[in-house]
Amino acid sequence: MDSPRISRRPLRRPVTVLALAAAMAGLLGGAPAAGADRTPAPAPAAAAAAVTFSDDFNGPAGAAVDSGKWQIETGDNVNNHERQYYTAGNNNAALDGQGNLVITARRENPGNYQCWYGRCEYTSARLNTAGKFTTTYGHVEARMKVPRGQGMWPAFWMLGNDIGQVGWPASGEIDIMENVGFEPSTVHGTLHGPGYSGSGGIGAGYTLPGGQKFADAFHTFAVDWSPNEVTWSVDGTVYQRRTPADLGGRQWVFDKPFFLILNLAVGGYWPGDPDGSTVFPQQLVVDYVRVSTGDTPAAGGPITGIGGKCVDVAAANTADGTPIQLHDCNGNAAQKWTVGADGTIRALGKCLDVASGGTADGTVVQLWTCNGTAAQKWVANTARDIVNPQANKCLDATGNSSANGTRLQIWTCAGTANQKWTVTR
Template sequence: MHSSRSPRRLLSSAVATLALAALGLGLAGPAPDASGADHTAFRPAAQTAAVTFSDDFDGPAGSAVDGAKWQIETGDNVNNHERQYYTAGNRNAALDGQGHLVITARKENPGNYQCWYGRCEYTSARLNTAGRFTTTYGRVEARMKVPRGQGMWPAFWMLGNDIGQVGWPNSGEIDVMENVGFEPSTVHGTLHGPGYSGSGGIGAGYTLPGGQAFADAFHTFAVDWSPGRITWSVDGTVYQTLTPADLGGRTWVFDKPFFLILNLAVGGYWPGDPDGSTVFPQQLVVDHVRVTTADTPTTGGPITGIGGKCVDVAGAATANGTAVQLYDCNGTAAQRWTVGADGTIRALGKCLDVASGGTADGTVVQLWECNGSAAQRWAVPAARDIVNPQANKCLDAAGGSSASGTRLQIWTCTGGAHQKWTVTR
């Protein structure tokens, strides 16, 4: 993100302190021939999507959000020099009776709230799922219509569930969507972590075509998150993917549980304060928040590499430890791979695995029973590398060879042709 923003994650209230304390307690050589006998044509695997969190905000107009799913934070935020006071209950966050959550920012102070700068000038709301729901990987999305005007700062984002133990930015922060009022046509998706936080966050923006404003209609903001890989989209259009290779050697802290946050801030270092052009009240209208995990990929097929050869399970064997190699493409089940949302790459009902969980150059890969370990997690970025995040090394054809029977291994990423792969999805 190209902002000058400071950490936005902590409020000064006792409620926020208790929430973090709750988090601290855990609440919240060549191989055999590959002549497999199965010559049936490839058929796409069926999609099995598990909904792990969903809120469609159904309920009577004026009612508060579901307390089993969300907690309401209160207080101000000196870290960003935001101007609002976040209130409790349904005063600034309420259902509209039409299937929406409405977070309202008002220029008022009925409770004589005190902020870092004196008597607060605005009220708003901030909700999170800490102690109620966390997720590691999956598709995280919200369909929303944002407010408009100078000084408005709506956001849908996530924080690492271990923030109570390690603090921010070591906990990590995934900003699914942020908008600032002076950019009505643009939203931002950003990662924050150790050495790349605040104004040094790593991310990108997405701009609507033709001068459209995000405040004019509902839009769906999402990340698709798997081991070592996070992809951002707006209305299904992907605009950014980040992997550990994009952090310049800094630590990737995004393979662990995170909780969700929705808020509407007023003012601050990045958006600037409201001015005479800003009309109040302003509203962030949320149609739904949903988290799904794809247990089975939607498609699958060959993975091709150097010399046009295919990634192949030697002899189409299914025994643990069977070699994975390059071989002439033949359309058999030994060469049909599926890439899962959980970061696995599978064939013949088993997983592509780094032998013994090794991280050294030259460690061979094999077929092994799927066990959820880091040795079986892979990132498949647009650059066509296939990376094991644990080792931070690339899938590699040994010796740079394209001969059938060449064993596959992990090796320091060089960008060479023997480390480039085309994955059929």
């Protein structure tokens, strides 16, 4: 699409200076350039690394976000012709008491706020971590449920921390997820920098299969960011990778600290304004935001067990529920596993999972979208056991067999050969 998106530079009435860097650019508009790479591929396993930033938004209903992690921006945004006024405190951004942050867009103006077009018609919220947290490289992800309706524009994105010195777009911008209401089944990931900003940003879209809509369920949006490469994924499926080679000789500005931003805009050049079909209030619901270190996505390595066979994702299928089995070692991606510092064991961008969170002997293990539950936590110890602490049981090859296709399960730890594993880290 050639949507005339432009930068959303500083809000006109910031509540604080926000290091002004924080407020300065914006979700620069710009749908991905035509011909961008849209072919889904297996996601890289996250690097085995420490979590450097995490907010699970736990707290009482109505509470404001943690001010040690986030600051609130206020004001309107003439640059994108957005219609909302971003308010302070917990008026439009509050915890729901169930482990979520809820950013709410309302058709209201209780404070008689003034916008670029006159008296503001809508309120919403925009948060960032400038001055509180930045990262250079790593795995950056959020699990969210987006709003629906014409004119809605939720986003999870990052800006270069030097924006106050060099301005936008020289600072760089990484849009991890943007959605516009007229595309309910599609999200976009985009890079913006000098000479490729606004509608000239470099990016692509990802569309859910079968007419599913992003507003109907939570989804996980992530980038794996390393020197000279940014990779985007949705629910563990990679849909684009970008390197300096994609910029046609223009400057790559993504090897320095960036801070995080969450916001819900109403209207603007790209999404268009709300109309009679748009129902208010609308909400962007955020389950968590998490950043972990690691200069590159880990390539992973084999996990070998009884008979020298490898732990294998059946048919290299990335669908949730795919069986985990033993198979002759062949070096393919279905046998490359990464043991993360968060306790996950990952292949093909998804997690080793105990089916239905079971704890009984014989509960099978499977591949499943990573979700942070205890069913996906493992300890690989020096005794060569791989233990699920929730069940206090060991990864086990069914029937003490080493035949190709032997299903893996959990079972009471017995120290037998079918429960011993060699993990390549």
